[in-house]
Amino acid sequence: MSSHVVVGAGPVGSAVARLLAEAGETVRVVTRSGSGPDHPLIERIAADARDARRLSELTRGAAVLYNCANMAYTKWPELWPPVSAALIRAAKENDAVLAITGNLYGYGPQPGGRMTERTPLAATGRKGRVRIAMWEDALASGIRTVEARGSDYVGAGADSIFSAVLIPAIAKGRTAWLPGDPDAPHTWTYVGDMARTLVTLAREERAWGRAWHVPSQPAVSVRELAARYAELTGSPAVRLRRLPRWVMRTAGLAVPMARELAEMDYQFYGPFLLDSQETESAFGLTPTSLDVALLEVGQSSRPTPSRRGSPAAPPTPTAVTPPK
Structure with a gap:
């Protein structure tokens, strides 16, 4: 029997599992492949999270069930509902807290780009509506649940515009074509802070029944983030051009991934500001320095930049991965 069940072994799921195991908690990580962090207190299980019966069996006796899964970006409306329903059922049948890894999609574009925990869920896009439905279904089910919402991730293994566009350009000594305004202020959430926030909220009864924002450092532009990365890692300064x-x-008329990215492009063509003051005040959590996150990226990427790189062609739509 495991005290905690984590569905998903990406950067967040792995960080949650390691954090719990290092605190002496037993953890079961559930993925389709049976992958996950290597630790004596972590059990890795291969299972399909859409199988509600199997997931309920695997959650038996657990205090907390963590939703750290992610779905193919172009298929959220098809893939998320059955997984979300299975997670809710597993939590309900086992009287476990369901801690959900959330994002900011449900808010949709906001005036000035600022979002607090009190900002209404007003998204009209496909992916935003999926996230709204997941959260509302969890609340309506009567289970004990909480959602931690973060912005675009930065840190080892994080999949974001930084890792997908800037790191390859730095490694090749080429110009980075950015699908957004390189000077727009943007909030970045450290993967480790998302994990710590999830674990904290899952343990706090006063946190249940609502969503909280992950403590994150003040917003900085992609250009500023790239410059700081270069300074910390000794990499050459990357040249940025706006796509x-x-x-x-x-x-997007022909390429599904481009269509999905275009739907969410407001995040990078204007200010995108997460306010986490309420969470920080309520639970005493503070954001990790972005320097820590960037150094993690540098250590995991280990770029080998070319001395004489030439500007690369603008990225093809399929080459640019989603923020999450």
């Missing part, structure tokens, strides 16, 4: 907004929108 015209119409490129992804036009490509």
Whole structure:
């Protein structure tokens, strides 16, 4: 019997599992492949999270069930509902707390780009509506649940515009074509802070029944983040060029990934500001320095930049991965 069950072994799921195991808790990590961190207190199980019966069996006796899974970006409306329903059922049948790894998609575009825990869920896009439905279904089910919402991740293994666009450009000594405004202020959430927030909220009864924002450092632009990364890692300063907004929108007529990215492009063509003051005040959590996150990226990426790189062509829509 495991005290905690973590569904998903990506950067967040792995960080949650390690954090719990290092505190002496027993953890069961559930993925389709049976992957997960290597630790004596971590049991790795291969199972399909859409199988509600199997997931309920695997959650038996657990105090907390963590949803740290992610779905193919172009198939959220098809893939998320059965997984979310299975997680809710597993939590309900085992009287476990369901701790959900959330994001900011449910808010949709906001005036000035600022979002607090009290900002209404007003998204009208496909992915935003999926996240709203997941949260509302969890609340309506009567289970004990909580959601931690973070912005675009930075840190080892994090999949974001930073890792997908900037790191490859730095490694090749080429220009980075950014699908957004490189000077727009943007909040970045450290993967480790997401894990710590999830674990903290799952243990706190006063946190249940609502969503909280992950403590994150003040917003900085992609240009500022890239410059700091170069300074910390000794990498050459990357050249940034703004990809015209119409490129992804036009490509989206034929390329599914481009269509999904275009739907969410407001996050990078204007300010995108997460306010986490309420969470920080309520639970005494503080954000980790972005320097720590960037050094993790540098250590895991180990770029080998070319001395004489030439500007690369703008990325094809399929080459740019989603923020999460």
